[in-house]
Amino acid sequence: MMKVVILNGNKEAAAFDEKLLIWAKQYPENDYEVEIIQLRDLNVKYCTGCWGCWVKTPGQCVFTDDSALVCKAMINADLVVFASPVKMGFVSSLLKKSMDKMIPLVHPYIEIVNGENHHQKRYEKYPELAVLLETDKNTDDEDIEIITNIFKRLALNFKSDLKFVKLLETSEVAQLTQK
Amino acid sequence: MKLTIINGSPRGKGSNTKILMEHFLKGYTSICMTDFNVSYLIHAKDLEQQVQLFKNSEYVILAFPLYTDAMPAIVMNFIEELEGIANLDVKPAIGFVVQSGFPEPYQSRFVERYLVKLSKRLNCEYLGTVIKGGVEGIQIMPESWTKKLFQSFFELGEHFGKTKEFHPDIIAKLAKNEKLSSSRLFVFNLMQKLGLANFYWNKKLKDNKAFERRFDRPYV
Numbered sequence: 001m002m003k004v005v006i007l008n009g010n011k012e013a014a015a016f017d018e019k020l021l022i023w024a025k026q027y028p029e030n031d032y033e034v035e036i037i038q039l040r041d042l043n044v045k046y047c048t049g050c051w052g053c054w055v056k057t058p059g060q061c062v063f064t065d066d067s068a069l070v071c072k073a074m075i076n077a078d079l080v081v082f083a084s085p086v087k088m089g090f091v092s093s094l095l096k097k098s099m100d101k102m103i104p105l106v107h108p109y110i111e112i113v114n115g116e117n118h119h120q121k122r123y124e125k126y127p128e129l130a131v132l133l134e135t136d137k138n139t140d141d142e143d144i145e146i147i148t149n150i151f152k153r154l155a156l157n158f159k160s161d162l163k164f165v166k167l168l169e170t171s172e173v174a175q176l177t178q179k
Numbered sequence: 180m181k182l183t184i185i186n187g188s189p190r191g192k193g194s195n196t197k198i199l200m201e202h203f204l205k206g207y208t209s210i211c212m213t214d215f216n217v218s219y220l221i222h223a224k225d226l227e228q229q230v231q232l233f234k235n236s237e238y239v240i241l242a243f244p245l246y247t248d249a250m251p252a253i254v255m256n257f258i259e260e261l262e263g264i265a266n267l268d269v270k271p272a273i274g275f276v277v278q279s280g281f282p283e284p285y286q287s288r289f290v291e292r293y294l295v296k297l298s299k300r301l302n303c304e305y306l307g308t309v310i311k312g313g314v315e316g317i318q319i320m321p322e323s324w325t326k327k328l329f330q331s332f333f334e335l336g337e338h339f340g341k342t343k344e345f346h347p348d349i350i351a352k353l354a355k356n357e358k359l360s361s362s363r364l365f366v367f368n369l370m371q372k373l374g375l376a377n378f379y380w381n382k383k384l385k386d387n388k389a390f391e392r393r394f395d396r397p398y399v
Contacts, residue, residue, distance in 0.1 A: 046253055049251075054383075057389065057392075058394070059396060087262070090293060092255070093259055100252050107393075107394070110367075114358075116281070116358055122396060146296060149292070150293065
């Protein structure tokens with residue numbers, strides 16, 4: 001059974017949520033366990049940069065909030081999909097807030113990868129990452145490329161690969177909607 | 180001219196970003212006296228006011244630490260509020276300062292590209308992005324280690340006061356060694372062998388009596 005966790009970074013209830021539900025149906029129930037986490041319904045505090053998750057309570061944020069739930073779902077998944085409408089050329093601040101709180105999943109110790117400093121693994125295994133976007137009228141190809149490159153870097157820092165970046169309005173979703 | 184520094188660090192007034200920008204401002208005010216504002220995005224309740232401040236400035240410098248390969252969420256939250264700026268008749272020119280704990284400027288290049296595009300999106304004149312790696316720890320480093328860094332930020336501010344531009348040579352100096360140089364790599368490997376590479380973390384872990392738990396995996 002493959003575990004897919006979809007982080008819905010949509011800030012307000014909108015058509016995006018519906019489309020996301022339809023998109024998620026491409027993973028057949030027999031082979032996949034799909035969980036959609038509605039980030040806007042969670043209580044996740046902004047990362048304060050205290051690094052307590054590395055040096056005080058290793059592996060956990062020192063503040064009690066729902067980021068623990070997000071981290072737990074993420075590290076136990078095979079694939080994590082970062083889903084968000086694109087606004088101002090990037091994923092939502094709501095999604096970014098949860099991304100900032102994922103650092104307890106790696107270790108503070110440093111290793112060298114491709115001649116760069118990166119954090120060492122904390123866990124044995126990390127999920128593959130993917131990005132699912134809904135563009136707005138001001139989004140262009142360059143924005144998608146910028147987002148893609150930033151998530152490739154995120155995947156590198158989370159000992160993983162970026163499996164795909166997809167747009168919700170492409171034919172794939174349209175086909176699923178017709179079904 | 181009116182300059183606004185927007186500090187996007189989640190550590191607010193305790194941030195390394197603040198220290199770097201203080202040195203910038205020392206240089207700047209040696210030319211332009213008191214003609215500036217500083218605002219901290221960590222105070223989210225001031226968001227509307229901060230957007231107004233952005234609109235009413237001639238020059239804005241948005242300074243923040245690299246967070247999971249991009250801007251911290253509080254910075255993105257602010258950027259989302261800037262959507263209407265592009266249509267204004269008068270807009271500030273904007274520049275950026277991105278500092279990281281990782282020593283390599285390379286790690287900040289990806290968000291730099293976003294910032295270039297953001298300036299275009301806002302229809303604002305782009306003043307450039309100053310990138311500085313290896314900033315974590317400056318608050319505990321001996322003065323002799325940070326002297327050059329602080330001097331560079333002073334000069335950056337002084338030049339900005341005179342010309343309203345980031346000096347390209349200072350930008351280049353701050354971002355030298357795009358990735359680890361072979362000598363730095365040699366030193367790192369040596370430290371690793373001697374068990375010293377993690378000294379900083381181990382000390383903090385021990386101070387917090389968390390050393391034995393450092394490899395904990397609470398979520399599996």
